[in-house]
Amino acid sequence: MRRSLKFRPLLKACFSLFRIETAESLQYRAAAIAGASIGIFWGLIEITVYTVFFLFADRNEAALSLPQVVSYCWLHQCLFGFFSMNIDSEILAKINNGDVGVELCRPLDLYFHWFSKTAGKRIGRFWWRGIITAAVALLMPAGYRLGAPDSSWVPGFCLFLISIGAAFLLCTSFGMLITAIRMGITWGEGPANMLFLLSLVLSGAYLPLQLWPDAWQGFLFFQPFAGNFDLPIRMYVGSLSPGGGAAAIGIQLTWTAVFIASGRVIMKRKLRNIIVQGG
């Protein structure tokens, strides 16, 4: 079965879905405040740990300075709304209870349909959480404050904004790839969870990637998950050479394309012999 993929109506439909989901998820302000408060607490602990290391450790051999790491922690908390450790709950319910069958009746490409919905939800979640966290981070006392963007190179900040957009697409397309993989697996959430966790670890959420062992830096720069948080934040704190900015965005977009293409292929294959559960 091959549905003709008309570009303009598809784009319009997907954009509407995206808008609906964004508007809806922006309603959950209490959840955003709760999310932000956890993020802020987490950020404060992380910053405390790094401060102790930078001030009192035996060796101070880091590619980043302490203010850069502090800014890194806050920006990571701000951007964290893009990322999700789970498949979208609504979509997962559809996979589990057999509503995929209903979804297939719609004259709309399933992959982009779900992509727009997932994207809308993530934007909504990111928005309030990010703004609250950033506001609090800017009001912190001196040693804990989110620093200004690296001033030595103004285009860096513009690239940072573009890179955030690319990071958003990257996170969403990876989420969709896992969704496609999850469609066929009947043995639970284990594999999906592990893939999400791997992407989280390699995105610099646990430790800025530039503080990982020096020997791994080449791999860490080019692997897909650096683009989730680490590469955009490098542009903000100025730990990336000017030429590196464009390369970083190129890496983000390349991996986004890879994830979208493989997600679509896998989903198409899974749909070919899908077993609709339930009734």
Next chain:
Amino acid sequence: MKNDLKVYLKYIKMRFLSGLEYKGWWLAALNVLFTCVTDPLSTILMFARMGNVGEWSMERILLIYALAVCSFGLAETFCRGFDVFPWAMIQSGNFDRLLLRPRNLAVQVAGSVFHIHRLARVAFGLGAISWALVRMGVAVTPFSALVLVLALAGGFLTYCGVFVLSSGIAFFTIKALDWIFILTNASYQVTRVPMDYMPRLLKRAFTFVMPVLLISYYPASVVCGWGGAVWPGLMAAPVGAVFLVLSTIVWKAGVRHYKSTGS
């Protein structure tokens, strides 16, 4: 009391056996283990890059951290029903059914969920504690073994208390309970900060409000002889018990306040 224990053990046995019916249970255990192993990754890599912080080595921090994680894992294994209570029982309205049964409420809730894969966190904790003790060359005397056991028991009670507390509060707020994360998974992150350099506010909050440091740092300090008085190291079990009792008061007030939710 004896009857309650019997009911609880029966519940756990039943859930355990039904859990084993899923072929993927070992995968879930692997998943939890993977989470535990990656969690202290940043600490390990920072020590590898920057070296020790004064007297503080990676083994020290890992010992303290593992004590807290292991206690948390124990509570998560044997008291999971309270952990998921706000979602599984209150928001869904399932709690009404428990009220109809002529058995102890707390036992029914605690036994309502049991995930065998949660034991992976306990296994990781015990492994990390032993590894750290061996690496630091600490001889384990009967006394220090007792201190460790009391620390884990106290930690178990404390984290059970956190779950019971959040369940009690859920009766009043129904939703918006995500902040409880600060007392669960986020609380043991505090143990990654070397004690001598910890900001005073953090130290006080996690000693006197939520006693994470009393179940991790102080017992570890006694076992390894890092100086300081011995008695705070023995406080874990009594303080954990007090914390659990106080939480139970909130829980009981919640049960009295409850007027059914959901559909």
